[in-house]
Amino acid sequence: MKSRFTIPALAAAIVSTTGLLAGPAFAGNANTAPSLTVEVAVSSNASEVIKTLANEAIIGLTDQSLSNDTRRQNFVALMDRYFAMDVISRFVLGRYWRSISEEELNEFADLLQDYLALNYASQFKDFNGEQFVVGDEKQQNKDTFVNSQFVRPDGPPVSIIWRLREFGDDYKIIDVTVEGLSMGITQRDEFTAVIQKNGGKVSALTENLREKVGK
Amino acid sequence: MKLRTLLSLCAGASLSMLTACASTQPAQDMSDYDPIEPVNRVVHGVNGAVDFMVLYPAAMWYRDIAPQPVKTAVRSFVRNIGEPVNALNSLLQGEPDQAADTVQRFIMNTTIGFLGFNDVAADFGIEYHSEDFGQTLGHYGIGGGPYIVLPLLGPSNLRDTTGIAVDYVANPMTWGSRNSDTLDNLYLGSLALTALDARYRTLNQLNELQQTSIDYYAALRSLYRQQRNAAIRNGADPSAPNFEDESASADFDDAFEAAAN
Numbered sequence: 001m002k003s004r005f006t007i008p009a010l011a012a013a014i015v016s017t018t019g020l021l022a023g024p025a026f027a028g029n030a031n032t033a034p035s036l037t038v039e040v041a042v043s044s045n046a047s048e049v050i051k052t053l054a055n056e057a058i059i060g061l062t063d064q065s066l067s068n069d070t071r072r073q074n075f076v077a078l079m080d081r082y083f084a085m086d087v088i089s090r091f092v093l094g095r096y097w098r099s100i101s102e103e104e105l106n107e108f109a110d111l112l113q114d115y116l117a118l119n120y121a122s123q124f125k126d127f128n129g130e131q132f133v134v135g136d137e138k139q140q141n142k143d144t145f146v147n148s149q150f151v152r153p154d155g156p157p158v159s160i161i162w163r164l165r166e167f168g169d170d171y172k173i174i175d176v177t178v179e180g181l182s183m184g185i186t187q188r189d190e191f192t193a194v195i196q197k198n199g200g201k202v203s204a205l206t207e208n209l210r211e212k213v214g215k
Numbered sequence: 216m217k218l219r220t221l222l223s224l225c226a227g228a229s230l231s232m233l234t235a236c237a238s239t240q241p242a243q244d245m246s247d248y249d250p251i252e253p254v255n256r257v258v259h260g261v262n263g264a265v266d267f268m269v270l271y272p273a274a275m276w277y278r279d280i281a282p283q284p285v286k287t288a289v290r291s292f293v294r295n296i297g298e299p300v301n302a303l304n305s306l307l308q309g310e311p312d313q314a315a316d317t318v319q320r321f322i323m324n325t326t327i328g329f330l331g332f333n334d335v336a337a338d339f340g341i342e343y344h345s346e347d348f349g350q351t352l353g354h355y356g357i358g359g360g361p362y363i364v365l366p367l368l369g370p371s372n373l374r375d376t377t378g379i380a381v382d383y384v385a386n387p388m389t390w391g392s393r394n395s396d397t398l399d400n401l402y403l404g405s406l407a408l409t410a411l412d413a414r415y416r417t418l419n420q421l422n423e424l425q426q427t428s429i430d431y432y433a434a435l436r437s438l439y440r441q442q443r444n445a446a447i448r449n450g451a452d453p454s455a456p457n458f459e460d461e462s463a464s465a466d467f468d469d470a471f472e473a474a475a476n
Contacts, residue, residue: 090470091463097470119427142468165471174467180445181438185463189247189437194430208429 046144046164047137049171053082054132061124068122075121076113084165084172085109091174091184093202094192100202108206114213129153144171244359244372244444245463247436255364259432262369266414274414286415288332293409294343295324295331296402300382304346308354316341344449348385349378353447362436370439 060074079085089109090097097105135147146162163175175184191205198204249255277286298321305314320336320343328335337343352374353359360373371379383389392399428434 084471084474086474087467087470090473091466094466097473119423141464142471165467167471167475174471175463181441182463184467185441186434186437188463188466190428190430190434193247193433193436197430205429212429 046162046171047134047146049082049164049173050146050148050162051134053078053173054134056081057124061121062127064125071124072114072117072121075117075124079113079116082173084167084174085113087165087167087172087174088112088184092187092191093195093205094188096192096195096200096202099200104202104206108202108209111206111209111213111215114215115209118213133157143174244440247362247433247440248360249362249436251361251363255362256432258364258366259435262364262367265367270410270414271418273411274418277411277415278418286412289408289412291324291328291334292331293405293412294334294345295321295328296388296405296409297345298324298331299387300348300385301344301346303385304348304351304382305344307348307351308346310346313344313346317344345446346449347375347378348381349375349443350447350449352378353443359440359443362439370435372440372443375443 057078060078061071066074086105086109089105089112092112093100093105093108100108130153131151133149133151135149137144137146139145142165144164144166146164148160148162150158150160152158159179161177162173163177164171164173166172175182177183194205194208195202281289298317302314302317302321305311305317320334320341323336323339323341324331324334327333334343357374359375363371363373363376365371365376365379368379388398388402388405392402424434424438425431
């Protein structure tokens, strides 16, 4: 099929070919598979982190009896443990993080977590038959990229690449790329557009986020 | 057809602007350049309305009514119609093996695959590749240029809009359909099916994006850019880390240092 003609539905095709939104979705999927986490490559620090995360997500998020609130709380807890949320928060604010106080930044980080949990935690609810396969890892400059695949029973596997950086003694996740689409970059591009539209005021964005998460 | 005239016009106008900025590396667009954003947002809004009234309900109906084998056949058919263009662009990108595969797929699927409704070539392990002229331009180092939201067609940029026009002109169906009513109907039908299939496959994702995003337009723009970048570098080892977005790297370093202190 010839790509652009396929898009008549607005962005449709674009998004379609990839799994884009799926980003977090996978994260979801990945872990959800009540089935198992298959280990493919050498175990080393960074990929070990991803495997542990996957296992904890299966335990904490996929149980169907969980209430939405609990699932969201568990999601936030996982982010706290495995993601460098302070780095991510600054990153998604683009250059605007410098214009706000530490306090506002912390407030934003909390809102961001709630927002992500709201958007993605529920996606862990209904998965089965999927497998999350952790592959090799590659070092590139300061970061370690861990390849993984989310294997679905119907349809081609989805490639997920985790970007981690050493933070103190730990590896922490700073970005997730799904089929070539980076969650961090997408969020940054969207958030900075909102800030820009509002005369460079980060508070406009936090206001929007607060509304979304109902706080 | 008005659309045809419009596309040829776009092609002429934009090709000349594009060739000015070619380099030898595959083009990676790092940020959203959107000088006509107000216009784009209006077109985006109109597209959304048309989608809501026409394509979205059609896609919902298709999802609920059509059995899976029908959907698979439709998907395979619309892909097959585009194979000559895929082959041509593979060739232009210096991928003769991939072009040969695509030609082989086209011949097998069009004949024993009943006009492409059966992807028999896939059963023989011949892989599908989607290449368009926008990707070919990107392959030779031409950046995306300004972001453009096309009426009905949606997100694009100057480079990819040019690509659409060139692919349109290069497509044998375009010329064949001028001389044959049967081909013309087949072509128009395939375009409609392509739209339906594309919309059906994005139902969940777009719904979700619309619900979760704060600025749907900006999110879509970012995703379009990233998705095209990913399509252009398709030759790369799929397991390799993605081509670095340099601006992102700098932002990460910046954020990281601040957080570490």
